[in-house]
Amino acid sequence: MDFEETPSKITTKEFLAVVLAGFGNELAPLTSNNGDEPCPKALLPIVNKPMLDYPLAWLEASGIRDVLLICPAPHRASVLHYINSDSSASSFPSLRIDLQAFDESENLTVGTCQLLRHFAHRIDQDFIIVPCDFIPPPSLPLSRVLNKFRTEATYDGAIATTLFFEQPKPDKTSTPEEWRSGPASTSVVWDEKSGTLLHVDTPDEIDDDPEEMALNMSLLRRYPRSKLSANLQDAHVYVCRRTVLDVLKEKPRFDSIREEFIPWLCTPQYNSRKRSKYGHILNPLHNLPSQRLALEHCTLHTGLPSAYEPQSALSSPMDEVAPTETSSLRVGVVVHRASAGYTARANTLQTYLELNRHFLSQTTYALPIDSESRSLIDPKAQITSDSMVGHTTKVGERTNIKKSVIGKHCVIGN
């Protein structure tokens, strides 16, 4: 007889995190091939920690266990090496990372929508899309976005939750970069009270008509107090229901999630034509939350149609078959203010350098404790407190290091 006490693992996986690591063409020359060796954007260091560390640690802190990491085929070996290395084991010990490579080359990059469509069979629960270059602030835990999604998906029928952050104001003491401007932010229409994303300006729309922005009247009827913001940037963090992937399959022309798919996903919530076309895919009838009976008895919930519906809609519920689940198909949004903490996406050179400078200002440098590294740093070298020197770096005599990050195993000076 087997008396071994096997612990029961009845864990139902709630979320799957999909981390997209691209080529990083905006960060050239840092990401261009070093001879034959590829330089993945995800492994570029920010204050001597690979960029990928930050979003993965963020995911782990919120309790997510399963990660699907998608990277281009040329980068597969280096990313795999990093995941299995010791440093990653210390930063995020409990993540189960599934590394998948996609055939693409630097010149012929594949759109993010196509990546999702390709790997849709590996995703069978609600998922979170996280870019490899989003550096979250310590004041914004992922569980805040997850909780908003959890409440709204069950209560309201929301389909996704997004994260936008205010563009951080440049430090007054820093010199503006002359050679390239910062990332352009898109105009966003959103409702603050309910945290709903209503309209995202797409580059296609800007190309078509650079002077005007067209808004749907039914959008304004539903949310008469929406806000138009021009200083919000998309963090490319999307928490979505599984049914969103089914809808993506219906739209084979879409290439980029951020620029095309998400703006389109905001439309079924107020556009009745799109709702009737895609509503049953986004919210299939057999997926009805069993909370309908509870909500009927709830004291803060009325099953009546909203006052903003046009008059004709009020008479039609009589003809429809009960239960008429009017799920809102909303896209939620969490807005992170710049005052609450510095955050950025390291996808352009300017933000990449700015992030490094920001982290340098957070910590003060002290000489390393272990004797090996200590012996390599010459005592006559001057290192200011707002710089950082990596492990086992040799710093020669008469060197002066100010406000810089030096990596590991370097040789400075003679």
Added chain:
Amino acid sequence: MAPAPSLPIHPPNGPVNGDASKQPPQGRSSQKSMTKAERRELQEKQRAAKAAAKAGGPVNGAPSKQAAKPTPQATAAATPKRPTKSNEAPAPTASALRTQTAARARAASVSVPTPANARGLRIFSHFGLPKPVSVAKGDIHPTILRLALQFSEFKITGANARCIATLSAFKTVIQDYATPPNNTLSRHLMTYLSPQISHLVAARPMSVTMGNAIRQLKLEISGSDIDLPEQDAKDALCQKIDNYIRDRIIIADQVIEETAGNKIKDGDVILTYARSSVVQKVLLGAHAEGRQFSVIVVDSRPMLEGKRLLSVLASAGIQCTYILLPALGAIITEVTLVLVGAHSIHSNGAVYSRAGTALVAMMAKLHSVPVVVCCETYKYSETVQLDSFTKNELAPQGDLFSSFPSVKARDSLTLENDEHLEILNPLYDLTPPNCITAVVTEVGVIPPNSIGSIPVALGRLL
């Protein structure tokens, strides 16, 4: 009178009996020479200094949380509300919660001394502020996670709604459950459900309806046949849950609807308070039968549930009037019948319901208006409740109920606790039995002093 016992800041081992000199400060001999009041002041000053030092640089979340919890009025109470704080130490939070609830239960009847920087009412200081749901430790089922979020954010409110939502969530959990080897469903399922239940309780204190339903569920689980294959046993449990909802809530509501509807005559002016799902059904049912009556809906902050009832009744075509609680005195002379719902009824005949119901009932009694409480039998609790201080719940701060117009920014309108201001919003109050004329249940119309006979009446039927 001896000075009130003091709760140490960490760890909370319950009230320290004895006098204030148990705290070891420097200079014991100088303490003895001071009077008791001076000693108390010194102690409070030291405690405030400690709390300030802790709030200034919290090393780990547990001590500062425990410091904040016995003193909910302190400004450090702002930290338990922020979800970022609670993410720091989920494990000590859960254990701290358990020890804290134990300490709170013991200290319930004893008033707690307040820190020097916030002078608060001692009456409700043992409740503590509701905490946001932290990252769940252990294997909490996602349905329970989402349900806890809905409770803590007051998306699902009302005794019936919460009970139905809990039972539906447990149906999902049971269906996803797999008995581990060398174990039986009837024994292991209960240990599997316990952390899920505590997670729900941590989000919001459990209602009597939820407690009764869960007790019944545990009874069914322990009674499930050991020889049944697992899927059959799970299906049988889900069927029993469905039967419970159907019999004790839905059908009970239908019986109450009929019985109470018969009490409504043409030309009646019915007064109701806040929103009860049963009373709503009664009014809609009576209107559908063609009786002519008008309704006065009395409402109060912060939840303003009466507004929702008003919209439902008005769209059904019932003549309604809407007033806030302070206007009750002006209108009570016109009322012929008062219909209220209940969160729970107790064996001494007292009715525990939304805060404000007691005022309505007492006012009605003074003007000899009959007060009828509509309540299902599963809301019956064997305890004796004499006041609404020992057991109550405080509404969380902030604008949870969207009761302000959208024009102004929320931050400017919602009040927060600070040094000279404390916000108290108890959600429930107790109506004494002498103010109630009758309680309508599905087993009959019962006068309040014989509420204790409900279990007997149930035993006859079941």
